[in-house]
Amino acid sequence: MSQNGIFKAVCPLDCPDQCGLLLQKENGKIIKVEGDPNHPVTQGHICNKVRNMTDRINDEKRLKYPLRRTGRKGEGQFEQITWDEAIQTITARWKSLIQTDGPESILPYSFYGNMGNLSAEGMDRRFFHRIGASQLDRSICSSAGSAGYKYTMGGSFGIDPEDTIHSKLFIFWGINAVSTNMHQVAIAQKARKQNGAKIVVIDVHKNQTGRLADWFIPILPGTDSALALGIMHILFSENLVNEDFLQKYTVGYEELREHVRQYDPDTVSRITGVSPEDIYKLARMYGKTSPSFIRIGNGPQHHDNGGMFVRTVACLPALTGQWLVKGGGAIKGNGGYLSHNELRLQRPDLLKNKNTRVINMNLLGEALLTLDPPVKSLFVYGSNPAVVAPNGNKVREGLAREDLFTVVHDLFLTDTAKYADIILPATSSFENTDFYTSYWHHYIQLQQPVIESYYEAKSNVEVFQLLAEVMGFDEPVFKQSEAEMIAEALDHLKNPYLEGIDFAGLAEHHYLKAKVKPLFPGKLPTQSGKIELYSEKMKEDGHPPFPTYIPLQEDGAFDYSFVPAPNHNFLNSTFSNNQKHTTLEKEPRLHMNVRDAVKEGIEDGAKVRIWNHRGECILKVSIGENVLPGVLVTQGLWADQQGTRQLVNTLTPDRIADMGGGATFFSGRVNVEKV
Ligand SMILES: Nc1nc2c(c(=O)[nH]1)N[C@H]1C(S)=C(S)[C@@H](COP(=O)(O)OP(=O)(O)OC[C@H]3O[C@@H](n4cnc5c(=O)[nH]c(N)nc54)[C@H](O)[C@@H]3O)O[C@H]1N2
Ligand SMILES: Nc1nc2c(c(=O)[nH]1)N[C@H]1C(S)=C(S)[C@@H](COP(=O)(O)OP(=O)(O)OC[C@H]3O[C@@H](n4cnc5c(=O)[nH]c(N)nc54)[C@H](O)[C@@H]3O)O[C@H]1N2
Ligand code: SF4
Ligand SMILES: [Mo]
Numbered sequence: 001m002s003q004n005g006i007f008k009a010v011c012p013l014d015c016p017d018q019c020g021l022l023l024q025k026e027n028g029k030i031i032k033v034e035g036d037p038n039h040p041v042t043q044g045h046i047c048n049k050v051r052n053m054t055d056r057i058n059d060e061k062r063l064k065y066p067l068r069r070t071g072r073k074g075e076g077q078f079e080q081i082t083w084d085e086a087i088q089t090i091t092a093r094w095k096s097l098i099q100t101d102g103p104e105s106i107l108p109y110s111f112y113g114n115m116g117n118l119s120a121e122g123m124d125r126r127f128f129h130r131i132g133a134s135q136l137d138r139s140i141c142s143s144a145g146s147a148g149y150k151y152t153m154g155g156s157f158g159i160d161p162e163d164t165i166h167s168k169l170f171i172f173w174g175i176n177a178v179s180t181n182m183h184q185v186a187i188a189q190k191a192r193k194q195n196g197a198k199i200v201v202i203d204v205h206k207n208q209t210g211r212l213a214d215w216f217i218p219i220l221p222g223t224d225s226a227l228a229l230g231i232m233h234i235l236f237s238e239n240l241v242n243e244d245f246l247q248k249y250t251v252g253y254e255e256l257r258e259h260v261r262q263y264d265p266d267t268v269s270r271i272t273g274v275s276p277e278d279i280y281k282l283a284r285m286y287g288k289t290s291p292s293f294i295r296i297g298n299g300p301q302h303h304d305n306g307g308m309f310v311r312t313v314a315c316l317p318a319l320t321g322q323w324l325v326k327g328g329g330a331i332k333g334n335g336g337y338l339s340h341n342e343l344r345l346q347r348p349d350l351l352k353n354k355n356t357r358v359i360n361m362n363l364l365g366e367a368l369l370t371l372d373p374p375v376k377s378l379f380v381y382g383s384n385p386a387v388v389a390p391n392g393n394k395v396r397e398g399l400a401r402e403d404l405f406t407v408v409h410d411l412f413l414t415d416t417a418k419y420a421d422i423i424l425p426a427t428s429s430f431e432n433t434d435f436y437t438s439y440w441h442h443y444i445q446l447q448q449p450v451i452e453s454y455y456e457a458k459s460n461v462e463v464f465q466l467l468a469e470v471m472g473f474d475e476p477v478f479k480q481s482e483a484e485m486i487a488e489a490l491d492h493l494k495n496p497y498l499e500g501i502d503f504a505g506l507a508e509h510h511y512l513k514a515k516v517k518p519l520f521p522g523k524l525p526t527q528s529g530k531i532e533l534y535s536e537k538m539k540e541d542g543h544p545p546f547p548t549y550i551p552l553q554e555d556g557a558f559d560y561s562f563v564p565a566p567n568h569n570f571l572n573s574t575f576s577n578n579q580k581h582t583t584l585e586k587e588p589r590l591h592m593n594v595r596d597a598v599k600e601g602i603e604d605g606a607k608v609r610i611w612n613h614r615g616e617c618i619l620k621v622s623i624g625e626n627v628l629p630g631v632l633v634t635q636g637l638w639a640d641q642q643g644t645r646q647l648v649n650t651l652t653p654d655r656i657a658d659m660g661g662g663a664t665f666f667s668g669r670v671n672v673e674k675v
Contacts, residue, residue, distance in 0.1 A: 003028065007450045008036060008510045011050055012119075012429035013571045014112040014141075016333075016440030017183045019046045020511055023430060023450050030057050030430060030451055039511060041162060041441045042183050049569055052580045056428075057451075059578060062411050063425035064455035073400045076418040083456060083466070086422050091470040093405050094131070097376050103132035104357055105376040109364065111140060113382035113410075113574060114460070116434030116447065117340065118485050120382055123464040123478070125346035130473050132351060134375065135358045137661050140389070142333060144662025145301030148311035149332045151535045151543075151659075154525035158331030159293070159323075160516060161441055165191055166327030167293040169285065172201045173313060174224060175297025178208040179568040181440065184295055184331075185212070198289070200282070202227070203299070204563055204666075205591060205633040206626040217282065218628050220273040221561045221666055222303040225312040226549040230268030231283040232260040235319050240287025242321030249520060250318050252534025252546070259546045271549065273628055287320060291328030299565060302666045305550045307659025311538075312547035318531040323520045331440065337516045338437035338444060341492035345485060347477055362654055362663045364389050368398025377405040381426070381460055386415035387573040387637050390663055392649035393615045409463055411454075412577055415640050425457040432459045433482035435489070435506065442514045444498075446486075446506035461485075543658070555653055556613050558669035560596070560632045564648035565666070567636030576639040588646050590619040591633045592672070597623040602674050610670040615650025618675060632672065 002025075009021040020039025024032035033053045037044030066086035071077025081089075097105050108128045112120050128135075137143075146156060161184060164170070170188040177185045191197035192214075201213035202224070210216040219227060235241050236257045246253040265276035274282075286292055294316060300309045310332055322328030343349070359367045359375075364385050368375055378399075389395045399406065399419035408420040417423050431453045436445045453459075458466070461482060468478035480488075487503050497514040505512055523529040527537055539545040566572065567585055575581035590608060602608060604623040609616055610632065619634055627633050638646040653668045 001449060001452060009430055009450060010436045010445040010447050010511075011046070012114045012116055012436070012447070013050070013574065014115055015571065016181050016438060017042055018115070018436055018438035018441065018443070018445065019050070020445065021046065021050070025450060028451060030054055040513070041443065045183070045186065047182055048584065049571060049575055049581060052578070055580045056575065056578050057430065061413070061577070062454055063413060063423060063457065065425060066456070067423040069421050073402070073419045074396065076413065078423060083458075086424060087466050087470050089422055090407055091467060094377065094471070098131070101373060101376055104134045105373065106131060106133040107359060107367070107375045107378050108133055108136055109361060109378055109380045109383060109385060110136070111138060111361075111383035113384075114429050115436055116429055116432070117345065117437065117489060118434045118482055119429070119432070119460040121342075122345050122485055123461040124381065125348075126350060126477050127464040127468055127473075129347055129350040130468070130475065131471070132353055132356060135356055137358050137360045139661035140361050140663050142298055142301065143660035144306035144657035145296070145298065145310035145332055145660075147660030147662070148301070148307035148309065149314050151538050152311050152314040152532055156333040156336035156439070157519055157524075158334050159327070159329040159519075161187065161331060163327045164188070164293050167191055167291045168195060168197045169289040169292040170197060170199045171286070171292070171294045172199070172209055172213070173294055173296055174203060174299035175295050176203070176207050176209045176299070176565065177295060177297070178212060180566065181295070184440070185209070198285070200285070204627065204631055205565070207635070208568070217274060217278060220271075220628060221563055221631060222300070222305060222552040223272040223549070224300045225305060225309045225547065226263065226268050226271040227274060227279065228312045228316060229260050229263035229547060229549055230265055230272075230279045231286060231316060232256070232319060232547075233263045233268075234265065234280060234283035235287050236260060238284070238287065240284070241319045245318065245321030245324060249323070250531045250533050251528045252532065256533045256546060263549070286316065290320070290322065291325040292317070292320065292322055293327060294330040296330055296332040299666065301657070302663055304553045304655060304657055304664050304667045306657045306662055306664070308543070308548060308550055315531070315533050315547050318533065329519070333439045334442065335437070335439040337442055337497050337514055339492070339495050340437065340489040340498070344491070345489040350475070360656060360661045362390055362656060362661065365391050365394025365398045365654060368401060368404065369394060376403065377407070379407045379409075380416055380420075381409040384410070384414045384416045384573045386419065387576070387639055387647065387649065390649055390652040390665055391614055391654035392647050392652070394654065409460065411457070414573070414577070424463060425455065427453050427457040427459045431457070432461070433486075435486045442516050443511045444501055444506065444514065445511040446503075448507070550658070552667050553655060555667065555669040558612050558671045560630060560670050560672060562610065562651060562668045562670040563631065563633045563666045564652060565633065565635050570636055573637040573639055576637060585636060588619055588634050588636050588638050588648075589622040591622050591624070591627045593627050593629040593631070594623050594625060595629045597621070600672060600674070602672070607675045608672050609675045610651065610672045612651055612668065612670045614653070616645065617648055617651060618645045632670065
């Protein structure tokens with residue numbers, strides 16, 4: 001490995017932008033992280049979080065060696081052990097559990113702390129399939145929305161974000177894009193400057209994205225489908241629809257016209273808190289501006305009715321025929337275009353028992369406390385459920401079970417790791433080979449090691465290779481190199497867009513664009529091959545077949561809707577343990593409307609207790625007009641600092657959304673009082 005110099009890299013974080021990076025290395029260490037100016041989409045600009053990533057990679061607090069717990073669970077007392085001891089302890093326990101309780105007593109729990117396909121869903125999947133462990137439904141992030149979008153459009157296919165430079169109207173719908181998709185904002189701002197494009201933001205919180213908008217539309221949580229249906233009502237009644245497109249490329253538009261008559265602006269206004277005038281204005285703006293582009297965010301789909309929200313909004317560009325216009329249409333996620341050969345990478349065929357149980361990751365607490373037969377061992381990697389999972393007190397109670405054998409593989413002693421019996425140190429992505437596929441732009445990127453592994457840290461691939469060896473799994477797939485795994489994953493005849501993209505090409509160019517064609521004219525992978533405004537499949541699955549507004553579920557008799565969203569300087573809970581980032585973020589704030597503050601007798605800056613039947617939090621209040629009355633918003637997944645009680649997920653419901661087994665982080669209710 002060469003010593004000093006500047007090396008190409010890719011941002012490994014769970015962020016749509018998937019920036020190209022340049023790493024400056026000196027004396028074996030990364031001393032600077034910058035954007036790669038040659039990257040076609042991200043063009044040298046990166047966020048502050050990752051600009052400060054050097055502090056994280058070189059942090060003295062990083063885990064250096066395997067550890068064994070010496071104190072009580074959650075306390076954080078550990079002693080150093082060797083890799084040999086660690087792997088022997090884990091495999092001995094698992095071999096015995098498989099004998100006594102069967103392989104389903106073991107549960108992997110992971111998410112996309114590192115988006116590399118080999119790290120997040122490669123060797124690990126092969127290993128747990130081969131063991132026959134309980135399967136995890138990885139539904140914490142966007143699965144409700146993806147399911148809703150799929151009913152309408154057939155899969156995760158939107159437009160090429162590079163084309164949005166032509167758009168004249170950008171609607172950021174429930175996405176805090178300044179923090180979570182900064183390059184889409186950069187394109188929108190460029191379009192605003194070049195051709196007078198307008199930026200509309202629809203959100204429950206006037207955050208930095210709302211402040212940048214030409215028009216910010218505040219809305220009540222969980223009511224967005226009603227707004228979208230109100231827009232449809234006006235588009236039909238004022239003949240702002242594209243009949244030709246509807247006829248050629250959609251199913252059910254005549255019936256939809258009838259169906260949306262009930263969503264008149266007055267009715268919709270009462271549901272959403274948006275005035276009838278604004279509903280008219282928005283619908284007319286949308287109906288008369290072309291190209292128009294909707295960036296569908298993750299926020300509104302983290303509700304009880306989240307799948308239906310995305311399904312509903314996804315119908316809008318069809319009504320106006322925007323999919324035929326360059327820069328017109330929508331993006332929810334673009335993951336479908338870069339799908340690789342998962343069957344070969346993940347080897348589901350290694351799982352012998354096809355009835356192996358599947359556990360929804362949003363129900364982790366429930367699963368650890370009540371499942372029968374019980375989960376007896378948990379292996380956590382690339383995720384920090386003690387902070388990020390809903391109904392956090394239940395999760396921690398489950399993690400604290402004395403008879404649960406927990407292993408955590410991470411770079412840091414996270415809140416979750418404190419509950420582990422064995423901790424394994426993980427490498428950073430810059431220490432490994434992996435390939436990355438954005439769920440927003442159309443580029444595939446390669447990371448090759450830039451620095452040596454940190455002390456005794458090992459990658460996810462290495463850990464599962466080691467475990468497989470000691471478990472006695474002798475299938476050749478457990479011996480493959482990263483390059484071989486990548487070659488297999490990219491060898492995928494089912495996805496024509498990947499044609500010509502291989503390991504050698506990626507090694508030479510670092511990023512390659514998939515040869516994506518526009519969706520229309522064309523055939524979608526829905527049952528009908530068209531955009532399904534009416535969906536027979538939804539009916540079969542027990543959903544209303546037309547886009548519909550379904551109110552949020554009851555959540556106890558509490559006065560406020562509580563929306564704990566991500567913040568600017570962390571990435572989920574990543575960086576919540578890095579000083580640079582916590583200093584930038586200062587502290588979590590609870591945003592409250594001034595009318596509510598008067599009613600509750602709370603002044604700006606006061607500490608308040610918010611609580612419900614699941615838990616409580618103490619936060620500092622920010623009073624103003626950034627949220628509507630009845631709504632409380634806070635940002636950031638702060639790690640548990642002793643005594644601060646800032647763990648927002650103690651309050652969030654673990655109800656499951658209407659589709660895709662999704663999470664409902666933003667559908668909880670709370671009361672508030674001054675402390
Ligand atoms: N800086 C930063 N970037 C990130 C992340 C991070 O933690 N920090 N996380 C990454 C991950 S994993 C994801 S999934 C994405 C998520 O990024 P986004 O797609 O932006 O989703 P959220 O941030 O969850 O929520 C977006 C917005 O939805 C709003 N919202 C909540 N409920 C409603 C509602 O009912 N209606 C409307 N209209 N708005 C609502 C929230 O106020 C918030 O502004 O970001 C990724 N990027
Ligand atoms: N209240 C509330 N809760 C939420 C959300 C919200 O908006 N509000 N958002 C939800 C969403 S959208 C998501 S996606 C989830 C995300 O939740 P998580 O996936 O748990 O994300 P992080 O908190 O970033 O934790 C990732 C962990 O992976 C570790 N890691 C990084 N790279 C590697 C690696 O190569 N190997 C291993 N073994 N570990 C690694 C990091 O150090 C970090 O501890 O949170 C969800 N929770
Ligand atoms: S977190 Fe997102 S914006 Fe920041 S560097 Fe990574 S990909 Fe780019
Ligand atoms: Mo996410």
